[in-house]
Amino acid sequence: MATIMSRLNVNIDHIATIRQARRTNEPNPVSAAVICELAGADGITTHLRSDRRHIQDYDLIALKQAVITHLNVEMAATDEMIEIALSVKPDVVTLVPESPQEVTTEGGLDVITHRKAVKNAIARLNDHGIFVSLFIDPDPRQIREASKLGAFQIEICTGNYAQMNETPGDLTVRKTKEIGKEVDRIRGVARTALREGLKVAAGHGLTYRNVGPIARILEIEEYNIGHNIIARAALVGLDRAVREMLEAIRFSRALG
Numbered sequence: 001m002a003t004i005m006s007r008l009n010v011n012i013d014h015i016a017t018i019r020q021a022r023r024t025n026e027p028n029p030v031s032a033a034v035i036c037e038l039a040g041a042d043g044i045t046t047h048l049r050s051d052r053r054h055i056q057d058y059d060l061i062a063l064k065q066a067v068i069t070h071l072n073v074e075m076a077a078t079d080e081m082i083e084i085a086l087s088v089k090p091d092v093v094t095l096v097p098e099s100p101q102e103v104t105t106e107g108g109l110d111v112i113t114h115r116k117a118v119k120n121a122i123a124r125l126n127d128h129g130i131f132v133s134l135f136i137d138p139d140p141r142q143i144r145e146a147s148k149l150g151a152f153q154i155e156i157c158t159g160n161y162a163q164m165n166e167t168p169g170d171l172t173v174r175k176t177k178e179i180g181k182e183v184d185r186i187r188g189v190a191r192t193a194l195r196e197g198l199k200v201a202a203g204h205g206l207t208y209r210n211v212g213p214i215a216r217i218l219e220i221e222e223y224n225i226g227h228n229i230i231a232r233a234a235l236v237g238l239d240r241a242v243r244e245m246l247e248a249i250r251f252s253r254a255l256g
């Protein structure tokens with residue numbers, strides 16, 4: 001097959017998670033988005049959750065103004081969210097399932113069960129020039145339904161794959177085979193989606209350690225990765241941050 005270029009969208013939600021821990025104004029997700037773009041990210045992804053636990057409505061407006069690459073906003077297919085999307089006009093809306101108690105998105109959206117709401121959301125968003133991606137599990141039935149509903153892209157949920165990789169001490173032959181089967185399943189579904197005329201993205205739980213086999217699936221053109229990048233940023237940036245605070249204190253004391 002012809003080589004499809006890959007794109008990385010960085011999910012910056014956890015920058016807002018840190019800010020919301022103090023209800024202050026830093027760190028600012030817009031600053032984070034700009035740094036990601038300067039580092040070469042192809043796009044910015046963010047999830048406006050119904051409970052507003054991290055990203056706020058005003059962040060979306062600011063991100064829309066600041067992001068010069070590609071803004072992908074994840075949201076539930078509710079009237080409230082669709083109205084917000086229509087006024088902010090991101091490049092893409094990714095429809096995801098949402099439940100109030102979940103720590104993070106727990107799996108793909110069942111677009112068969114929620115066919116009516118998804119169809120309605122796609123029609124409204126498309127009417128305003130917003131492309132719609134559907135976050136779904138690697139299940140061929142979901143892919144075919146996504147295609148019928150008129151999505152332009154699917155994002156394959158890699159949550160299960162990531163979970164399987166979670167216990168590195170337990171990489172037994174059986175488990176390694178199971179992980180291999182899950183990768184094959186994701187690859188198969190990516191091929192089905194491409195044949196159906198859909199673009200293919202993947203995300204959830206991808207890390208520096210587990211991204212390799214998923215990155216080798218050439219049908220996938222977009223990766224949405226958040227937690228692991230922001231977690232690493234906190235640690236690789238900590239040394240410099242401490243040194244800068246020491247300097248600020250010592251400099252002030254030296255001035256007397």
Ligand code: PXP
Binds near residue numbers: 225
């Ligand atoms: N894709 C979707 C649809 C998501 O809901 C999330 C989490 O917000 C991600 C990708 C990124 O997942 P992670 O933060 O685990 O990299």
